[in-house]
Amino acid sequence: MSESSGRNIEDLHLKSLTKKFGEVAAVDDLTLTIPAGSFFALLGASGCGKTTTLRMVAGLEDPTSGNIVIGDKDITHLRAFQRPVNTVFQSYALFPHLDIFENVAFGLRRRKVKDVDQKVNAMLELVELGPMARRKPSQLSGGQQQRVAVARALINEPDVLLLDEPLGALDLKLRRQMQIELKRIQVEVGTTFVHVTHDQEEAMTMADTVAVMNAGRIEQMGHPADIYELPQTVFVANFLGQSNLFAGSRTGQSGEVIMVDSHGMKFSVLSSRNSARSDEIIVGIRPEKIVVRDLVDRDNVPSGHNILEGRVTDVSYTGVSTQYVVETSWGQDVTVFEQNVIVGDRCEVGDQVILHWSPEHTFGLAGGETLLHKTAQVLAAGV
Amino acid sequence: MRWIRQRLLGVVAVLVLVYLFIPIAVVAVLSFNKPDGKYNISWNEFSIDAWTNLCGVPGVCASFMTSIRIGVISTIFATVLGTMIAFALVRYRFRGRSTTNLLIFLPMTTPEVVMGASLLALFLNLRFPLGETTIIIAHIMFTISFIVVTVKARLQGMDPRLEEAARDLYANPQATFRYVTFPLVAPGIAGAALLGFSLSFDDFIISFFNAGTVVTFPIYIWGAAQRGIPVQVNALATMVFLAAMVIVLTAQFVSYRKRKALQLPPKALEAALPRS
Numbered sequence: 001m002s003e004s005s006g007r008n009i010e011d012l013h014l015k016s017l018t019k020k021f022g023e024v025a026a027v028d029d030l031t032l033t034i035p036a037g038s039f040f041a042l043l044g045a046s047g048c049g050k051t052t053t054l055r056m057v058a059g060l061e062d063p064t065s066g067n068i069v070i071g072d073k074d075i076t077h078l079r080a081f082q083r084p085v086n087t088v089f090q091s092y093a094l095f096p097h098l099d100i101f102e103n104v105a106f107g108l109r110r111r112k113v114k115d116v117d118q119k120v121n122a123m124l125e126l127v128e129l130g131p132m133a134r135r136k137p138s139q140l141s142g143g144q145q146q147r148v149a150v151a152r153a154l155i156n157e158p159d160v161l162l163l164d165e166p167l168g169a170l171d172l173k174l175r176r177q178m179q180i181e182l183k184r185i186q187v188e189v190g191t192t193f194v195h196v197t198h199d200q201e202e203a204m205t206m207a208d209t210v211a212v213m214n215a216g217r218i219e220q221m222g223h224p225a226d227i228y229e230l231p232q233t234v235f236v237a238n239f240l241g242q243s244n245l246f247a248g249s250r251t252g253q254s255g256e257v258i259m260v261d262s263h264g265m266k267f268s269v270l271s272s273r274n275s276a277r278s279d280e281i282i283v284g285i286r287p288e289k290i291v292v293r294d295l296v297d298r299d300n301v302p303s304g305h306n307i308l309e310g311r312v313t314d315v316s317y318t319g320v321s322t323q324y325v326v327e328t329s330w331g332q333d334v335t336v337f338e339q340n341v342i343v344g345d346r347c348e349v350g351d352q353v354i355l356h357w358s359p360e361h362t363f364g365l366a367g368g369e370t371l372l373h374k375t376a377q378v379l380a381a382g383v
Numbered sequence: 384m385r386w387i388r389q390r391l392l393g394v395v396a397v398l399v400l401v402y403l404f405i406p407i408a409v410v411a412v413l414s415f416n417k418p419d420g421k422y423n424i425s426w427n428e429f430s431i432d433a434w435t436n437l438c439g440v441p442g443v444c445a446s447f448m449t450s451i452r453i454g455v456i457s458t459i460f461a462t463v464l465g466t467m468i469a470f471a472l473v474r475y476r477f478r479g480r481s482t483t484n485l486l487i488f489l490p491m492t493t494p495e496v497v498m499g500a501s502l503l504a505l506f507l508n509l510r511f512p513l514g515e516t517t518i519i520i521a522h523i524m525f526t527i528s529f530i531v532v533t534v535k536a537r538l539q540g541m542d543p544r545l546e547e548a549a550r551d552l553y554a555n556p557q558a559t560f561r562y563v564t565f566p567l568v569a570p571g572i573a574g575a576a577l578l579g580f581s582l583s584f585d586d587f588i589i590s591f592f593n594a595g596t597v598v599t600f601p602i603y604i605w606g607a608a609q610r611g612i613p614v615q616v617n618a619l620a621t622m623v624f625l626a627a628m629v630i631v632l633t634a635q636f637v638s639y640r641k642r643k644a645l646q647l648p649p650k651a652l653e654a655a656l657p658r659s
C-alpha cells in the first residue's frame with residue numbers, strides 16, 4: 001500500500017503503566033517506548049501481563065495508573081472506539097454474522113470513510129483473500145481467518161497494530177508460514193506492530209525489537225540478537241534460548257577481565273559483559289558457544305578460555321547438531337550444542353571431557369544460587 | 384426375536400410419536416365431521432362446513448381474535464422487558480443481582496392456580512377493573528421469566544470478544560449494539576417471543592381468574608365443553624397446529640440451508656488457498 005510513505009507514524013510511549021486486579025499487579029509500573037514503524041515483540045511466560053498491557057493500549061481495560069501516549073497525544077482516557085489503535089485478537093473474534101468483506105469493511109463503515117469497496121478489495125488482495133470476500137468466517141481455514149483478522153484491523157490504517165498471540169491457534173507449519181506473511185505485510189504497510197507471544201523463536205525471527213516481560217515488568221529490551229548474545233537477567237538468559245549458569249563470587253579483576261570463582265572453578269568474565277553490581281555473580285554461557293573435547297586435548301585449549309571438566313551423561317544426535325549433557329564435578333548438568341561438522345569420533349556417554357569457551361561469549365548476571373532455583377521453578381510452572 | 388431386537392428403538396420411537404400425535408390427529412379428523420347431535424365425539428359424516436364457515440358459531444372467532452390480540456400485546460411487552468432484564472443480569476454487576484436471578488424463576492415454579500388467585504386478589508384490592516388489560520398484565524408477568532431465561536442463555540453463549548472487537552473498530556456503544564450484539568442475539572429473542580406467544584395464547588387458568596367478562600379462546604372452549612364443542616373449534620385448533628408446524632419447519636429448513644452452505648467442496652477450498 002502506498003499511503004504508508006505519506007503517513008505520519010509516531011512512537012508509542014507507555015509511562016509507568018500499572019494495572020491491578022484487586023491486590024495483584026498484572027502490569028507493574030511499565031515504562032517503554034515503541035519506535036514508530038517497528039515490529040515490536042512483547043515476549044513473556046503465561047500470565048505475565050502481556051494481554052493486559054495490550055488491552056490497556058487498545059482501550060479495553062482502564063489502567064490503574066500511568067499514561068499511554070502516541071507521539072505527543074495522551075490517549076489514556078480515550079474510549080476504545082476513539083483510539084487510532086486496532087487489535088488482532090487471539091481468537092480472531094471475527095463477526096460470525098457478517099461475510100469476509102463486511103468484516104473487513106466494519107471499521108471503515110463506522111467511520112463513514114469513502115471508497116469502501118475499493119479499499120476492502122485492495123486489502124483483501126494484500127492478504128491474498130480476494131476470492132473469499134463473500135464467504136462467512138466459519139467457512140475459512142484457521143490461517144485464512146487469521147489473515148481476515150489482520151486485514152480487518154489494518155484497513156483502518158492505525159498508528160499501532162496490536163497482535164495478541166495471533167498465531168497461537170495455528171499448527172507449526174502454518175505458524176512459520178504466517179510469520180513470514182505477517183512480516184511481509186508489516187514491511188509493506190510500515191505500521192507499528194506490537195506482537196505479543198510466548199514463543200521466543202517467533203519473537204526473534206519476526207521482531208526488530210524484543211521486550212522480555214516477567215511478572216508485570218520488562219526485564220530486558222533490545223534487538224533480538226543483542227538480547228540473545230548478552231542477556232542481563234537470569235530470567236532472560238533462560239527464557240530466550242537456553243543458558244548454562246554457574247553461581248559464583250568475584251575474586252579479583254585484571255584490566256577488563258573479572259575473575260569469578262564458582263564451585264572451585266575459575267571463570268573469566270569481561271567487565272563489559274557483566275551486569276552484576278555486587279560481588280555475587282552468575283556466570284553464563286550459551287550451549288552452542290561451548291566446545292567439547294576429549295580430556296587429552298587439554299593442551300590445545302586457547303589461552304584465556306574458560307575451562308570446565310565433566311563426564312558425558314547424554315548424547316542426542318539431532319541432524320544439524322549434537323546435543324551433549326555433561327555433568328560437572330559438583331553434579332550440575334551443562335548443555336552443549338555441537339554443530340555436526342567434525343569428521344571422526346564424537347564423544348560418547350561416560351567419556352571424561354573438557355569444555356571450553358571464550359570470555360567473549362561469557363556473560364555475568366546479578367544473583368546467586370537461590371535466584372537460579374527460583375527462576376527454574378517459575379519457568380517450569382509458567383511455560 | 385432378532386428382528387424385534389434390531390428394530391426395538393425404531394418401534395418404540397414410532398409408538399411414542401403415535402402417542403403424541405393421536406390426540407392432535409383426532410382433533411383434526413373431527414374438524415371434518417358432521418356431528419350427530421350436540422357432541423362432536425364420534426364420527427358421523429364427512430363435511431367441510433366447519434372450514435368454510437369458520438365463524439359460523441357465535442363467539443368462536445371473537446374469542447380467537449381476543450386471544451391473538453392478548454398474545455401479541457403481552458409478547459411485545461414481555462419480550463422487550465425480558466430482553467432488557469436478561470442484558471442487565473448478564474452484563475452488569477449490581478447489588479441484588481443474584482436475588483433477581485432467583486426471583487425471575489419464581490413465576491415459572493409457582494402453581495398457576497396460586498398465581499391466578501393472588502393476582503385476582505391484588506386487582507380486586509386495587510379496585511382495578513378486570514378485563515383484557517388485567518389478562519395482559521398477568522400474561523406479561525408469567526411469560527417474562529421464560530423470555531429472560533431464553534435470552535440470557537443466548538447472551539451468555541456469546542463471545543464477549545466480539546463486542547470488544549466492534550469497539551476496537553470504531554463502533555460506539557450504540558453502533559456496537561446495533562451491528563454486533565443485536566444481530567447475534569436476535570435469533571434468541573425471536574425464539575423467546577414465539578415461546579412467550581404460545582404460552583399466552585394457550586393459558587387458561589391465570590386468564591380465567593383475571594378475565595372478568597372477557598372471553599379468550601381457551602375460556603370459550605371451556606365454556607363450550609359443557610354444551611358441546613362446535614366443530615369450528617376443531618378447525619381453528621387444527622389451523623393453529625398447522626401454523627406452528629410451518630414455523631418450526633421453516634426454522635429447521637433455514638438452519639439446514641446454513642449448515643449446508645458451510646460444508647465446502649474441498650476443491651474450492653484448495654483453489655482459494657494462496658500460493659505457498
Ligand SMILES: Nc1ncnc2c1ncn2[C@@H]1O[C@H](COP(=O)(O)OP(=O)(O)OP(=O)(O)O)[C@@H](O)[C@H]1O
Pocket residue numbers: 021025026044045046047048049050051052053198
Ligand atoms: N479480568 C481479570 N481479573 C482478574 N485478574 C486478571 C484479569 N485479567 C488478567 N488477570 C490476571 O493478570 C495477570 C496477567 O494476565 P494476562 O492475561 O495479561 O497474562 P498474559 O501474559 O497475557 O498470559 P497468557 O500468555 O497466558 O495469555 C494474570 O495473573 C491474570 O490472572
Ligand SMILES: [Mg+2]
Pocket residue numbers: 050051052164
Ligand atoms: Mg494473553
